[in-house]
Amino acid sequence: xxxxxxxxxxxxxxxxxxxxxxxxxxxxxxxxxxxxxxxxxxxxxxxxxxxxxxxxxxxxxxxxxxxxxxxxxxxxxxxxxxxxxxxxxxxxxxxxxxxxxxxxxxxxxxxxxxxxxxxxxxxxxxxxxxxxxxxxxxxxxxxxxxxxxxxxxxxxxxxxxxxxxxxxxxxxxxxxxxxxxxxxxxxxxxxxxxxxxxxxxxxxxxxxxxxxxxxxxxxxxxxxxxxxxxxxxxxxxxxxxxxxxxxxxxxxxxxxxxxxxxxxxxxxxxxxxxxxxxxxxxxxxxxxxxxxxxxxx
Amino acid sequence: xxxxxxxxxxxxxxxxxxxxxxxxxxxxxxxxxxxxxxxxxxxxxxxxxxxxxxxxxxxxxxxxxxxxxxxxxxxxxxxxxxxxxxxxxxxxxxxxxxxxxxxxxxxxxxxxxxxxxxxxxxxxxxxxxxxxxxxxxxxxxxxxxxxxxxxxxxxxxxxxxxxxxxxxxxxxxxxxxxxxxxxxxxxxxxxxxxxxxxxxxxxxxxxxxxxxxxxxxxxxxxxxxxxxxxxxxxxxxxxxxxxxxxxxxxxxxxxxxxxxxxxxxxxxxxxxxxxxxxxxxxxxxxxxxxxxxxxxxxxxxxxxxxxxxxxxxxxxxxxxxxxxxxxxxxxxxxxxxxxxxx
Numbered sequence: 001x002x003x004x005x006x007x008x009x010x011x012x013x014x015x016x017x018x019x020x021x022x023x024x025x026x027x028x029x030x031x032x033x034x035x036x037x038x039x040x041x042x043x044x045x046x047x048x049x050x051x052x053x054x055x056x057x058x059x060x061x062x063x064x065x066x067x068x069x070x071x072x073x074x075x076x077x078x079x080x081x082x083x084x085x086x087x088x089x090x091x092x093x094x095x096x097x098x099x100x101x102x103x104x105x106x107x108x109x110x111x112x113x114x115x116x117x118x119x120x121x122x123x124x125x126x127x128x129x130x131x132x133x134x135x136x137x138x139x140x141x142x143x144x145x146x147x148x149x150x151x152x153x154x155x156x157x158x159x160x161x162x163x164x165x166x167x168x169x170x171x172x173x174x175x176x177x178x179x180x181x182x183x184x185x186x187x188x189x190x191x192x193x194x195x196x197x198x199x200x201x202x203x204x205x206x207x208x209x210x211x212x213x214x215x216x217x218x219x220x221x222x223x224x225x226x227x228x229x230x231x232x233x234x235x236x237x238x239x240x241x242x243x244x245x246x247x248x249x250x251x252x253x254x255x256x257x258x259x260x261x262x263x264x265x266x267x268x269x270x271x272x273x274x275x276x277x278x279x280x281x282x283x284x285x286x287x288x289x290x291x292x293x294x295x296x297x
Numbered sequence: 298x299x300x301x302x303x304x305x306x307x308x309x310x311x312x313x314x315x316x317x318x319x320x321x322x323x324x325x326x327x328x329x330x331x332x333x334x335x336x337x338x339x340x341x342x343x344x345x346x347x348x349x350x351x352x353x354x355x356x357x358x359x360x361x362x363x364x365x366x367x368x369x370x371x372x373x374x375x376x377x378x379x380x381x382x383x384x385x386x387x388x389x390x391x392x393x394x395x396x397x398x399x400x401x402x403x404x405x406x407x408x409x410x411x412x413x414x415x416x417x418x419x420x421x422x423x424x425x426x427x428x429x430x431x432x433x434x435x436x437x438x439x440x441x442x443x444x445x446x447x448x449x450x451x452x453x454x455x456x457x458x459x460x461x462x463x464x465x466x467x468x469x470x471x472x473x474x475x476x477x478x479x480x481x482x483x484x485x486x487x488x489x490x491x492x493x494x495x496x497x498x499x500x501x502x503x504x505x506x507x508x509x510x511x512x513x514x515x516x517x518x519x520x521x522x523x524x525x526x527x528x529x530x531x532x533x534x535x536x537x538x539x540x541x542x543x544x545x546x547x548x549x550x551x552x553x554x555x556x557x558x559x560x561x562x563x564x565x566x567x568x569x570x571x572x573x574x575x576x577x578x579x580x581x582x583x584x585x586x587x588x589x590x591x592x593x594x595x596x597x598x599x600x601x602x603x604x605x606x607x608x609x610x611x612x613x614x615x616x617x618x619x620x621x622x623x624x625x626x627x628x629x630x631x632x633x634x635x636x637x638x639x
Contacts, residue, residue, distance in 0.1 A: 134313060134314075134317065135317065137310075137313075137314050137317075138314050138317035138318050138321060139321070141314045141315075141317075141318050141610050141613055141614055142318065142606060142609060142610045142613060143568050143569050143571055143572030143573075143609070143613065144572070145569075145572035145573065145575065146571070146572045146575065146590075146605075146606055146609055147321075147325070147606065149575060149590075149591070149594055150322075150325055150594060150602050150606055151325055151328075153594035153595065153597065153602070154325055154326065154328060154329045154594075154597065154599070154602070155328065155329070226440065230440075230442055233442055234442055234443075234444065234573075234575075234576055237442075237444050237576060238575070238576065238579070238591060238594075238595075239595065240594070240595075250442075250444075253444070253445065253448070257448055257580075260448065260452055260456075261452050261456055261457060264452075267448070271442075271445045271448070274441075274442060274445065275437070275440055275441050275442075275445070278440040278441075278442075279436065279437075279440040282436070282439065282440055
């Protein structure tokens, strides 16, 4: 009777238990918690941007010269820009574009990058491996920012093309990461057994090898959210990303830079916002890495 | 494996990568919507001018033929005419590249020395206040975009405190040394002009520092983590038991093996510097290749864009080869291992 109950209860319990253990490992470092809270907060602000900020209409081409260039105050905690728009409201909308960019780029990049890496790593020594990895080398041979800038500028500069350009530059990192993992995993015992019982290649790739690559991929994704947002802000800083009057964080820094140092708040707060968002994803990523590393011990 | 065969393999691999890169660049410069010939001459030029140019640029021929013409010209150092400066792109590159190289090299030196020093300091005093300060600095350094650092330094040291120059490579009242290498510091030394030398270094500091911050932070983090890993090794314990002072221990025994990961990352960061220079050069009005490249991009100057990317790609590949050589020099296991080096 007890054995029966135990066998019924155990699987669920074990899942909860491992979740709890992972949470414990993650939360041991207070920095990870700070990262998680930052990311959640920014996501909340971004998702509810039309409802949270005091002046949502200031996100676009709104003009109010009467309240232009005001330093931070109670009504405008981060001040107003030269045409009277509330900087804080614009930053909240800026988070939207930043997160959107990160999420879309990663959704475009991770699946093909991972699949190519799996295939190349599993088919060691084949022409397929050589082909995939050499193409990867080519894309990794130039700093991503340069090619992303070039592609966006040649197409029409806007948010969509900026995301497209960054995605084109980003997939090789996943290919290389997963390639390294799968080329070691392919000689593991469980892979050999799957081959022996006649499992198909796709079964081996996606059901045997891929699940063992999940934690490094997730860690990299969390860190990459930060890096993609950073590069995205660089693109909009140059004028090749989010186009005014839409509030891109990089665009806001560039626009405000003209009025430095007297009206420092116009570009200082958006710059700070970039730092906070990238820092948040970095701390979260480091926390995840520590958590997964502890899992393997 | 001998050094020569290592170099040979790297060279073959690099040529392949460059060839691939040239295809990517060519495709980028041809995906632009619209007629490149019409773009080049402007909207009001008569149709026969456009037609002539189309023929000159081989635009009516298939894409692979266009690529062939472009590549053979590029291999001979002919990148066409810049639409912005109306000069051969190759001349522009010769003029602007040394300024970027000088800036990036300076930034590289700051990244390397600063990062290794801070990382060593941090590992030496692990979990003490010095370590914590370095860790906070390196976190902020990694997550802050270089253009934010550039603006910050420009404001603080350039405009508010007025300690540092805020633009260009040399003060206006100092006569320019004759151009030999294009590196302002080297040229002023060659001309025997110490005033220009110190002035050019003075101009380099802020932009180079802004450019170096990200890499510096990264190097500090990596040096710290490898060093503190190595500190727990047996040979360190036996060294301590022999009474070797901690500082000697760190300097003579630990530094070399701990530097290998740092140097690999330093190479990548140096290359990233070339990308970030695009933003920093804009802010400090630095007459370099990156600023030229940005202007080319903003005006869709295709010949210039393609050439700038190709040049930066070559630099990146060269840096990677150098890094591999240095790492092989530091680590005999890599140098002697057969068959490695892919």
